[in-house]
Amino acid sequence: MNFIIYILKKLTYLTTVLIGIIILMFIIVQSIPGDPARSAAGPAASKERLIEIRENLGLDLPVYIQVYRYFGRVINLDLGKSIRTKKDVWDELVLYLPASIELVVSAMFINIFFGVLIGVYSAVKPRQIIDKLSNLITILGMGLPIFWVGIISQLLFYNIWDIFPYGGRLPAGVNPPQYQTGSYIIDSLLMWDLALLSISLHHLILPAFIMSLPELAVTARIMRNSILNVLNKDYIITAKAKGLNQSRILFVHAMKNAMMVPISLFGMQTGWILGGTLLVESVFSWGGLGSLAYNAIYKRDFPIIMGVTLVISLCFVLTNFSVEIIHKYIDKRLT
């Protein structure tokens, strides 16, 4: 019962956060200078046409009425139509979301796998070469702008060493797998087309790695400190005194408690990585939500901007909700 109340409390809180984000975004988007009707009308449109478009889009109404109307539509799962392309916003999101999810999940996988691995190793063997390297990666990963790292990595891995492609999800001349989930990795696996899988993976590795880099650095440091902290606890000292072997102490006793902090972090990192798709997708020509948002911002395509924001916020909120549940599951004392 307590668990259900806990979930309901969290859900209420997260829904409030989501509503707050939508209102805030709506106001921010509306205050960006620029006339979306002009973008929709195109060059040399007549005066009458411009006025007609403004009325159709409700741009002539006060912002609070527009927000009210927007909520009404969102409740009915209607996100409106793109001002520029006139396509349904849902259709656009469904088209682009799988590419971004593929990239984000891969980046998170790299982040968790390598971040935890490096963190644990650095904790177990502090001040040795891996620990020092991880320190360096942390500084670089957090300090360098991600788009710059992306461009430099293209220069090195594509132009000079010819190891990875410039970007894109597939090379020119190669057809994507039949659409099932929208993820080329999963769809080529479902079709059991290993050749296509290899090509898709080849295109995915570099952008996913670059995207994970800042987070990986943080994960490694947090994991290291968390493990070091737990290793100094009394119950670990007791375990050592009992003569338990090092691996058992580390992976069975220390890890469970040490993972609490990184798990909270993973929830937020997913949101940060998803937010960072805009830059990485631009550099690597990855046709996902980031690319969609990039064009929408430039063209003042408000319904698309709002749609992308909504999806990213929803992913952020849901991931954090899942993390809270996992936390509660691991540590029943949490309220």
Added chain:
Amino acid sequence: MKNLKIKLGAFVISMALTLTASANSNSIKIAHSEYAFSYDPVYCNWSDIGRICAIAYDALLKFEPTNKVLVPHLAKSYKKLDGGSKYRFILNKNVTFHDGNKLKAQDVKYSFERIMAIKDGVANLIQDVRSINVIDDHTFDILLKRPTAAFLYSLPQIMIINSKTAKKYEVDGDWAKKYLDDHDLGSGPYKLSLHLAEQRAEFKKYDDYWKGWRTDNINGVTFLWIKDSATQRLMLEKGDLDIMMEPVLSELKDLKKNSNLQIHSTSSAVVFTIDFRVIRKPLDNINIRKALAHAIDYEYHLNVALEGFGKRAKGPLSSQLMFFNDNLPLVDFDMKKAKQYLKEAGYPNGGFTLKVAYESGQAEKQRALEMIQQNWGLLGIKVEPVGTDWMGQDEMQKNKDSDIDVYLGYIWPAAAETDIALRTFYHSDYKGVFGDNAPFWSSDKVDQLFDSGIIEQNINKRSEIYKNLQHEIVKGFSSAFVSETPFVIVTNKRVFGYEYNPAHHQAIDVYNMTLSN
């Protein structure tokens, strides 16, 4: 087990192939930053979709860039009737669409009516069309609401689509708009073979193209949508790309050194202007505007901001367009004259501040801003920059009460026709409707010239009217006309036959190009 081994073998081989992939020999790869969100020719006026239109669709007439004249295309002939309020066209009989359907007059009627019903994109260019009357399968009349001389020049932007197939794919009276999101319905030399949203579009040559094929024609076209110009450059230098559409001007010197690349530069139909808001003090005084115009270092702009690729603009119209007035008085860079005009205006030592709006992402405008900041500063005029993007600037320009004094802008023609190019910028009807008329300047005489020019049918008289019109605009000193913005693309050495066409700004006429081996 054996099957698994074969699959794993294929996996390894494909990895190797991917690593060594190189450009297809007779297919051209073109990179640009903006994604074509549809293959619907209603949007041919958007540069991203205009590129698609140029290869997948045909129009009734084409604009021939060398002689700046209209030439027959799908229409093998046309004649003006009823004093210019009606045009009769006769179609070529051997034209087929990509699915084999033959082109008929009904397709033209459908295409025009479709654009007029959708009321978007190029619809603005044919707002004077009243109706289309089909006479027979290959003859039809276009009736206009009024005799409009500019009408014929809009036709290169109006692409004809396959009405039979379009009707088959109409959903809820959408004029096949949804179908055209990822299909083409044209008769052009190349047909769509693969569409990947935000990634690329591949076109293959249409074997039955009505104009036929030479042995050296290019077989296929791939458009790659790559936002980052640094990535485009890397691909071009590596040989994975044939054409880079949006090079950064400051990188051209470096690219020039690469013997495998060639730079194609031409002055475009776009004119870069420094616009003075004439309704704000002290810019309401023409002598102040003259002083500011004389304090612009035009040569510096061409040589530094445009890296030597631009051309001095003489007036509001680019030399690429017909009726360009080559005899306009040129405003020279002369600080003495500038000081003299300031004195005449009652501001011998300047002593005022001008807020200048510019697109901070545009290198040309940023450099121009630095230059005027320096030169106007020498006159005692302080420049306060206001950075924005094009839509932000458009919003300010449209607003009569905006507190911005000067705008760094472009005159960007919607079609290669003088009236269409200038009307929204200088006819008083458009003041405050769009941001085009940044100076908020107008004159009765200019309005009269526009109104008589649009209905005048005699080409010599039209030429005279529009040349006078340019003269009147220049006389008003509402703007300083700085440069004809260069249109630059970089190609690798195997690309031949590229020609800039002001009617299809930023499009590439692949059909008339070749690739060497």
